[in-house]
Amino acid sequence: MAMTELSTPKTTSPFLHSSSRLSLSSKLHLSNQFRHLLLPPLHTTSNSKISCSVSQNNQAPVAVQDNGSVKTKKECYGVFCLTYDLKAEEETKSWKKMINIAVSGAAGMISNHLLFKLASGSVFGPDQPIALKLLGSERSIQALEGVAMELEDSLFPLLREVDIGTDPYEVFQDVEWALLIGAKPRGPGMERAALLDINGQIFAEQGKALNAVASPNVKVLVVGNPCNTNALICLKNAPNIPAKNFHALTRLDENRAKCQLALKAGVFYDKVSNMTIWGNHSTTQRGGLLIQKWGRSSAASTAVSIVDAIKSLVTPTPEGDWFSTGVYTNGNPYGIAEDLVFSMPCRSTGDGDYELVKDVEFDDYLRNRISKSEAELLAEKKCVAHLTGDGIAFCDLGPVDTMLPGEV
Ligand SMILES: NC(=O)C1=CN([C@@H]2O[C@H](COP(=O)(O)OP(=O)(O)OC[C@H]3O[C@@H](n4cnc5c(N)ncnc54)[C@H](O)[C@@H]3O)[C@@H](O)[C@H]2O)C=CC1
Numbered sequence: 278m279a280m281t282e283l284s285t286p287k288t289t290s291p292f293l294h295s296s297s298r299l300s301l302s303s304k305l306h307l308s309n310q311f312r313h314l315l316l317p318p319l320h321t322t323s324n325s326k327i328s329c330s331v332s333q334n335n336q337a338p339v340a341v342q343d344n345g346s347v348k349t350k351k352e353c354y355g356v357f358c359l360t361y362d363l364k365a366e367e368e369t370k371s372w373k374k375m376i377n378i379a380v381s382g383a384a385g386m387i388s389n390h391l392l393f394k395l396a397s398g399s400v401f402g403p404d405q406p407i408a409l410k411l412l413g414s415e416r417s418i419q420a421l422e423g424v425a426m427e428l429e430d431s432l433f434p435l436l437r438e439v440d441i442g443t444d445p446y447e448v449f450q451d452v453e454w455a456l457l458i459g460a461k462p463r464g465p466g467m468e469r470a471a472l473l474d475i476n477g478q479i480f481a482e483q484g485k486a487l488n489a490v491a492s493p494n495v496k497v498l499v500v501g502n503p504c505n506t507n508a509l510i511c512l513k514n515a516p517n518i519p520a521k522n523f524h525a526l527t528r529l530d531e532n533r534a535k536c537q538l539a540l541k542a543g544v545f546y547d548k549v550s551n552m553t554i555w556g557n558h559s560t561t562q563r564g565g566l567l568i569q570k571w572g573r574s575s576a577a578s579t580a581v582s583i584v585d586a587i588k589s590l591v592t593p594t595p596e597g598d599w600f601s602t603g604v605y606t607n608g609n610p611y612g613i614a615e616d617l618v619f620s621m622p623c624r625s626t627g628d629g630d631y632e633l634v635k636d637v638e639f640d641d642y643l644r645n646r647i648s649k650s651e652a653e654l655l656a657e658k659k660c661v662a663h664l665t666g667d668g669i670a671f672c673d674l675g676p677v678d679t680m681l682p683g684e685v
């Protein structure tokens with residue numbers, strides 16, 4: 278194999294703007310039959326040396342265009358600074374049209390697991406190129422650059438673009454999926470309801486931004502807690518987007534419940550099906566215990582459950598089964614209060630949409646538990662009335678806002 282040595286220059290941080298467009302180029306093949314190409318600036322030390330050869334095929338690297346003007350390199354990073362004419366590449370001809378995916382809280386713990394699954398193709402499929410639009414807080418912008426660097430170093434062929442920014446009106450432009458993770462997580466001894474006030478504002482603002490700039494049929498998955506009420510706040514601030522498109526993540530509860538049931542039944546967890554989580558992403562699940570053990574809230578299993586939740590919408594539901602997701606109650610067949618985001622059993626044909634499963638039977642025990650969850654969500658809804666356009670907020674969460682056993 279022909280090799281050459283390239284000394285790589287030291288570069289300074291290229292992200293100088295609130296929203297930087299990082300256009301990830303096509304693959305650079307490492308093989309011996311093509312001419313050597315000087316790579317774009319790398320984030321390595323001034324003395325590092327790289328041995329490689331780079332095939333160029335017919336792709337001419339060009340500077341990224343934005344509104345007709347050629348961007349300078351200081352707005353992007355390394356390989357993201359160049360874009361390539363992909364028409365010459367055989368592999369890309371079978372690929373679908375690229376989709377834009379926004380992830381908020383992209384520098385956080387959950388995203389650190391999730392982004393690499395999205396970019397690998399294991400969520401939307403091996404023929405689905407994606408652009409990642411990463412939203413962070415002002416405080417996390419440096420960390421966001423680090424995330425972009427790690428994505429760059431992972432050489433994912435399907436990851437075509439990465440944007441980072443702190444302004445949701447810029448980052449959410451034309452997104453087809455919005456995974457809203459960014460929020461303050463619960464610490465030891467803290468209840469989700471305490472986050473209502475802190476996090477509600479975030480989801481009101483992001484709902485407005487989605488309404489203004491996202492794709493009109495954007496699918497929105499709210500993860501930041503308390504996720505059901507945050508999803509309600511978000512959809513109320515996005516009247517142009519169908520309310521049906523908003524989800525609150527209750528898939529982690531479903532996965533946890535499957536595990537527990539399997540344990541109890543003495544079977545492996547793939548034997549458990551037709552699991553329904555009714556109502557909210559709940560304080561009665563194992564989140565608090567995990568926070569006690571870890572000192573922080575669950576991240577890896579949450580990322581896995583986000584993947585599961587998306588896959589349930591983009592692949593047909595297996596015959597006879599269903600999945601749970603928090604959806605807007607609008608004419609539901611179970612008599613659950615309207616105008617909430619409530620987890621219910623759903624099925625999908627794989628087109629990103631879903632239908633409610635309408636014939637699950639309740640016994641008195643289940644009816645009673647569902648009513649408790651409904652009461653919690655109604656109480657939370659009153660607390661955020663000022664954020665949903667429902668008048669003056671009145672907050673009385675007392676009796677339903679319980680600590681988990683062992684929490685202080
Ligand atoms: N629904 C569910 O099943 C679960 C939900 N969660 C929730 O997910 C959320 C995130 O958890 P982690 O990733 O562990 O937290 P983290 O603290 O590691 O990351 C959150 C990130 O969001 C950023 N952020 C804060 N405000 C923002 C804003 N306005 N816009 C964009 N980014 C913003 C922070 O700077 C931080 O980088 C928390 O609310 C947590 O309670 C956690 C586990 C399960």
Ligand SMILES: O=C([O-])CC(=O)C(=O)O
Nearest residue numbers: 463502563564565574575
């Ligand atoms: O409990 C929390 O705050 C984090 C979370 O949502 C979970 O692990 O279920």
